[in-house]
Amino acid sequence: MTWPDAVLWDMDGTLIDSERAWLDAAGALAAGSGVTLHRDDLDRLVGASMATTAGLLQAAGVVGDAATIVADLTTRVHRGLTENLVFRPGALALAAEVETAGIAQAIVSMSNRVIVDHVVSVAPVALASVAGDDVVNGKPHPEAYLTAAARLGVAIERCVVLEDSSTGLAAAVASGAVAIAVPLYLPIDASAAAAEWDDLVGRTLADLHQLAPPTATARTL
Known part of the structure; x- marks a missing residue:
């Protein structure tokens, strides 16, 4: 064999x-809620599932339900990777x-x-x-x-x-x-x-x- x-x-x-694309997208989404993500917050996102990511962002103060956060992140990252993969x-x-x-x-x-x-x-x-x-x-x-x-x-x-x-x-x-x-x-x-x-x-x-x-x-x- x-x-x-x-x-x-x-x-x-x-x-x-692409981790930078994800972290940038998360940072931009947080900024829209008036939240600044710290290094520890960003580190927790590396390798996380979408559900976990949404929960972590909500815990950090990002406004919105999990489905909305996931959809926004997906749109931002997809756009970023379309422009620069x-x-x-x-x-x-x-x-x-x-x-x-x-x-x-x-x-x-x-x-x-x-x-x-x-x-x-x-x-x-x-x-x-x-x-x-x-x-x-x-x-x-x-x-x-x-x-x-x-x-x-x-x-x-x-x-x-x-x-x-x-x-x-x-x-x-x-x-x-x-x-x-x-x-x-x-x-x-x-x-x-x-x-x-x-x-x-x-x-x-x-x-x-x-x-x-x-x-x-x-x-x-």
Whole structure:
């Protein structure tokens, strides 16, 4: 057998450098309510589900119900990514090599479907996807990663997950996947991960092969 059967990409902060777009959108939304978000407030938003994000903003003083806050954030971020979508250095090169090897790939994101679909449409590789509004339980619950594996028809234990946040990493580990931490804006505790990488620059399929569990046979290069 070959390994891995699939590579599952967190999107914001892992595949694309979009955390700034989210933080800017949250800051602008807060300003509209006369609220200034502090660093601690913004840090809590990294990797959070849309429902959690709305709740955190409400707790910080943003006016509006959760649905309105989520819709406003989604509109702002979608607009920002339409104008300026930046893939993380090394991400597309790795994704292209994985695709050439015939390995399935999917985005697994807490962003809403409209944002995920935009990234999928722009990416130069084929990507399945699970969006935040596709699941009941957001990260750190493993539902999103389990859903992705089921849609791809593979066992989650034979999937590699790339994650940049503590919340996402917890979801990946809980799902049973082989999880790789690739922090961006915040340091994370990667003790439960199979590996921690500083970034994706120069990372190849061979690096994924090295993380194959003892029961898996890595793909021959």
